[in-house]
Amino acid sequence: MDLQFNLNGKPQRVECEPADTLAEVLRNTLNLNGTKVSCEVQVCGACTVLVDGLPVSACTYLAYEARDKKVITIEGLEQPDGTLHPLQQAFIDEFAFQCGYCTPGMIMSAKALLDENPKPTRDEIIHHMDGNICRCTGYVPIVAAIERAAEAIAKESKK
Amino acid sequence: MSAEKKTDFQVVNHSVPRRDGRVKVTGKAQYVADLKLIGMAYAKVLRSPYAHAKILSIDKSRAEAHPGVHCVVTGFDLDGINPYYGHAVKDHPLLAIDKVRYAGEPVAAVVAIDERTAFEALELIEVKYEELKAIFMPQEAAAKDAPLLHQRQFEAGALRGFEGEVTAGKGSNICQSHKIQWGDVDKAFKEAAAVIEGEYYFPMTYAYAMEPYVAIADVNDQDVTIYSSAQHPFMVRHDLKSVFNLPVSSVRLIVPFVGGGYGSKSYTKIEPLVAACSWKAKRPVKLQLTVEEAMLTTRSDDAFTWMRTAVDANGKIIARQAKIMMNTGAYAENSPLVVEKSTNRCVGPYAIANVLIENSSYYTNTVPASSYRGFGCAQVTLPGESQIDELAAKIGKDPYEFRLANAAKPGEEFFPGMRPFDGTLKQDLETAAKAVGWGKPLEKNHGRTVAVSGSDAGAYPLTSTAIRVHADGSVTIMTGSTELGQGSHTVLPQIAAEELGVPFEKVRVVSSDTAITPYDRSTGASRTTTLMGSAVLEASRDAIQQMVVMAADVLKVKPEQIQTVRGGVRYGEAQLSWSEVICKFYALPDGEVIGRAYIRKAGKFSALPVFWEAAATGCEISVDEETGKITMEKLATVGDVGLAINPALAEGQDLGAATMGMGIGLFEELVYEGSQLVNGSILDYRLPRFSDLPKQVELHLVQNQDGVGPYGAKGGGEASLNSMAANIANAVDRAVGVRIRQAPLTPERVWRALKQKK
Numbered sequence: 030m031d032l033q034f035n036l037n038g039k040p041q042r043v044e045c046e047p048a049d050t051l052a053e054v055l056r057n058t059l060n061l062n063g064t065k066v067s068c069e070v071q072v073c074g075a076c077t078v079l080v081d082g083l084p085v086s087a088c089t090y091l092a093y094e095a096r097d098k099k100v101i102t103i104e105g106l107e108q109p110d111g112t113l114h115p116l117q118q119a120f121i122d123e124f125a126f127q128c129g130y131c132t133p134g135m136i137m138s139a140k141a142l143l144d145e146n147p148k149p150t151r152d153e154i155i156h157h158m159d160g161n162i163c164r165c166t167g168y169v170p171i172v173a174a175i176e177r178a179a180e181a182i183a184k185e186s187k188k
Numbered sequence: 189m190s191a192e193k194k195t196d197f198q199v200v201n202h203s204v205p206r207r208d209g210r211v212k213v214t215g216k217a218q219y220v221a222d223l224k225l226i227g228m229a230y231a232k233v234l235r236s237p238y239a240h241a242k243i244l245s246i247d248k249s250r251a252e253a254h255p256g257v258h259c260v261v262t263g264f265d266l267d268g269i270n271p272y273y274g275h276a277v278k279d280h281p282l283l284a285i286d287k288v289r290y291a292g293e294p295v296a297a298v299v300a301i302d303e304r305t306a307f308e309a310l311e312l313i314e315v316k317y318e319e320l321k322a323i324f325m326p327q328e329a330a331a332k333d334a335p336l337l338h339q340r341q342f343e344a345g346a347l348r349g350f351e352g353e354v355t356a357g358k359g360s361n362i363c364q365s366h367k368i369q370w371g372d373v374d375k376a377f378k379e380a381a382a383v384i385e386g387e388y389y390f391p392m393t394y395a396y397a398m399e400p401y402v403a404i405a406d407v408n409d410q411d412v413t414i415y416s417s418a419q420h421p422f423m424v425r426h427d428l429k430s431v432f433n434l435p436v437s438s439v440r441l442i443v444p445f446v447g448g449g450y451g452s453k454s455y456t457k458i459e460p461l462v463a464a465c466s467w468k469a470k471r472p473v474k475l476q477l478t479v480e481e482a483m484l485t486t487r488s489d490d491a492f493t494w495m496r497t498a499v500d501a502n503g504k505i506i507a508r509q510a511k512i513m514m515n516t517g518a519y520a521e522n523s524p525l526v527v528e529k530s531t532n533r534c535v536g537p538y539a540i541a542n543v544l545i546e547n548s549s550y551y552t553n554t555v556p557a558s559s560y561r562g563f564g565c566a567q568v569t570l571p572g573e574s575q576i577d578e579l580a581a582k583i584g585k586d587p588y589e590f591r592l593a594n595a596a597k598p599g600e601e602f603f604p605g606m607r608p609f610d611g612t613l614k615q616d617l618e619t620a621a622k623a624v625g626w627g628k629p630l631e632k633n634h635g636r637t638v639a640v641s642g643s644d645a646g647a648y649p650l651t652s653t654a655i656r657v658h659a660d661g662s663v664t665i666m667t668g669s670t671e672l673g674q675g676s677h678t679v680l681p682q683i684a685a686e687e688l689g690v691p692f693e694k695v696r697v698v699s700s701d702t703a704i705t706p707y708d709r710s711t712g713a714s715r716t717t718t719l720m721g722s723a724v725l726e727a728s729r730d731a732i733q734q735m736v737v738m739a740a741d742v743l744k745v746k747p748e749q750i751q752t753v754r755g756g757v758r759y760g761e762a763q764l765s766w767s768e769v770i771c772k773f774y775a776l777p778d779g780e781v782i783g784r785a786y787i788r789k790a791g792k793f794s795a796l797p798v799f800w801e802a803a804a805t806g807c808e809i810s811v812d813e814e815t816g817k818i819t820m821e822k823l824a825t826v827g828d829v830g831l832a833i834n835p836a837l838a839e840g841q842d843l844g845a846a847t848m849g850m851g852i853g854l855f856e857e858l859v860y861e862g863s864q865l866v867n868g869s870i871l872d873y874r875l876p877r878f879s880d881l882p883k884q885v886e887l888h889l890v891q892n893q894d895g896v897g898p899y900g901a902k903g904g905g906e907a908s909l910n911s912m913a914a915n916i917a918n919a920v921d922r923a924v925g926v927r928i929r930q931a932p933l934t935p936e937r938v939w940r941a942l943k944q945k946k
Contacts, residue, residue, distance in 0.1 A: 063215015068870045092473040103215035107285035121209035127673030129212030130447030155878045166880045167847035186407045
């Protein structure tokens with residue numbers, strides 16, 4: 030069936046099956062492999078993308094549900110000139126990943142948080158991010174990265 | 189002690205940003221799951237519902253007739269290849285042959301045009317089984333009337349990682365036995381001033397890499413090419429060459445970024461199966477397991493340990509004795525080495541004059557156990573470090589002071605026949621104790637502890653590398669070390685940049701392609717920085733030596749007259765960068781110099797372990813007496829790493845390891861009910877989450893440059909896992925006065941222990 034949605038700021042039109050998940054369409058049809066699939070039961074957060082600004086698990090979200098909506102994936106965060114999103118930069122600066130498999134989902138979840146709550150407390154970060162699992166880092170540097178990105182975004186908006 | 193104590197570092201010992209940072213935060217990093225080959229088909233696996241059964245017949249005709257199915261492969265279809273593999277013991281068929289030995293074992297694989305079609309066809313395969321008596325515990329496996337899991341005699345693998353015999357395949361269910369003994373244990377226990385004795389259980393756990401096992405195989409008449417999430421591509425190559433009876437040069441393993449390993453991706457896993465699928469389907473085949481399937485592929489050995497430890501009247505530990513039964517599951521995998529290591533690691537980093545440790549692992553009808561971060565050490569550090577606290581309490585000593593008094597000292601030959609201790613436990617313990625506020629008043633129901641781990645690193649010294657210095661002065665490192673997240677793509681360039689005097693940004697890494705990168709035994713056992721790091725350092729110096737000879741040729745002088753400077757050479761007034769040396773040598777602005785190094789068990793690497801992996805951890809916990817729930821108030825890690833090539837990465841390894849250890853201490857445990865693994869999914873297997881992170885965390889490194897690695901570096905990243913379960917058990921005892929000898933310390937177990945106490 031025919032599916033149209035806005036992907037990372039550009040209109041997108043693809044053929045898909047009714048049973049296809051958004052992750053399958055992104056990864057298999059559109060070759061956007063940044064969205065990682067791990068648990069496939071909407072628990073680990075690795076496949077998190079934003080649909081109309083809300084974080085969803087692309088592993089179980091039917092592609093058809095995204096029709097006419099705005100989808101943002103990890104590939105949509107970098108500026109055309111190569112400038113990284115403050116969250117991406119902060120994840121590098123704080124060593125907030127090791128293997129990197131959970132990282133796109135972490136960054137997308139964190140973006141959803143900062144878009145809604147630009148100055149989250151540590152507890153708010155922990156609460157919001159509790160559905161994203163990282164097996165490498167022990168989470169401490171990820172919290173630090175989100176705090177750092179929030180500061181960077183606040184500084185940027187004052188300019 | 190390392191002869192070299194360089195301190196004026198330009199690149200090394202700095203927390204430079206990760207080399208893989210940009211690709212990983214933009215989603216561009218490629219893992220095997222992201223790869224597609226032209227003409228690729230997809231496989232799905234049918235698994236046994238029974239723990240132990242004869243396979244009477246398999247009817248695959250309906251599945252093979254299903255539209256879109258290329259072929260179905262079973263254990264009956266493997267004539268022409270050697271279907272049994274294993275680096276320690278060749279006991280593992282790539283698909284069940286004649287019988288199944290655990291619920292979840294692969295019985296057949298469907299290869300189809302896509303995953304969904306392959307999945308649909310699984311239901312059309314009809315397998316007839318005859319159930320056999322199954323055993324799930326090592327105690328059952330050791331019983332006289334126990335069914336024998338393996339009837340075949342096995343050949344021992346040449347790459348098992350230790351020099352002793354392999355016990356498996358000799359007419360019992362014992363997979364591996366190992367014993368160490370010195371002094372006179374019986375006499376020492378008779379003369380002891382105090383003794384602690386107890387039985388402990390360390391659970392089956394799952395490493396839970398976020399990326400489940402995945403591999404793509406392309407097998408044709410001449411060659412086998414496999415893309416895999418394997419930690420040790422060269423070890424997997426060895427198994428594949430034997431399965432297909434091919435020369436080494438015809439088997440190619442390629443490993444891109446790996447989405448977490450922690451030991452669970454050590455050695456061969458699904459590669460022989462996917463290769464057999466490709467061989468039968470005559471096209472490239474991808475096999476991507478689900479998390480649930482990954483949990484049916486490997487786990488850690490669980491361990492039942494009886495241990496006793498004795499002190500004399502002066503508070504000196506004089507004896508330790510232990511008997512361990514480990515549960516290795518249906519196939520040996522790396523368990524023989526896990527047994528060797530857990531036996532040794534019972535001694536802890538303590539100088540004990542009388543020791544007797546007897547350890548056996550048993551085959552059972554459960555998921556095969558293998559390596560897990562710190563292999564074998566966490567299993568025995570729970571009893572070991574628990575007994576240190578229990579003994580201290582019994583003789584009225586402070587457990588921290590008691591550890592300080594008994595810990596192995598720098599240079600001490602505390603373990604007969606092994607390398608003298610190369611860490612500084614006193615400093616490690618002092619740092620951990622200070623970080624958690626040792627001696628300060630505690631709130632009610634709070635407990636504070638420190639614990640240590642010092643393990644004989646399983647890092648076997650067999651490593652080679654090539655460093656290519658290009659005509660523009662940039663550098664490519666060819667390394668067999670796999671980037672699992674530990675940071676090898678960052679640390680190795682730091683070492684090359686330091687040695688060659690070139691900017692870090694100009695050093696790139698090509699890794700883990702067995703057809704291209706020189707041999708490296710494995711990426712595990714905390715070995716990469718020490719062994720591959722040493723190889724990179726030596727290869728850089730080899731390249732420099734060659735470029736000195738080239739410069740002499742260019743300048744028409746003798747090599748002895750050439751002086752090396754940072755990033756190049758000097759002769760009198762003339763100064764040439766490496767780029768100028770190479771360009772002038774070839775008389776073209778192109779070409780290269782290849783430095784190489786071979787590391788083997790010789791010279792400074794002749795004594796094993798190549799280093800003692802040492803770390804202290806400290807924690808403060810609180811216990812809710814109503815619910816039994818433990819809260820981590822503080823966590824401190826102290827990595828005794830010799831020299832951190834990249835301190836931020838080294839600290840990150842420690843925190844990651846301690847968090848896994850905390851998970852095992854608090855809630856991680858694979859549970860069998862009868863023949864079935866009942867919590868083999870992320871919904872039921874409880875992993876540490878954001879909300880579990882300790883309220884305060886301090887990460888410390890002790891850097892005395894006392895290792896054999898580059899500039900005195902040693903490995904890290906396992907040791908702070910090992911002591912965490914014991915730390916939590918000890919802290920619970922100090923907080924609420926109950927001694928729990930089993931991990932994890934779930935709220936229910938703590939609550940029950942509290943009720944029993946009342």
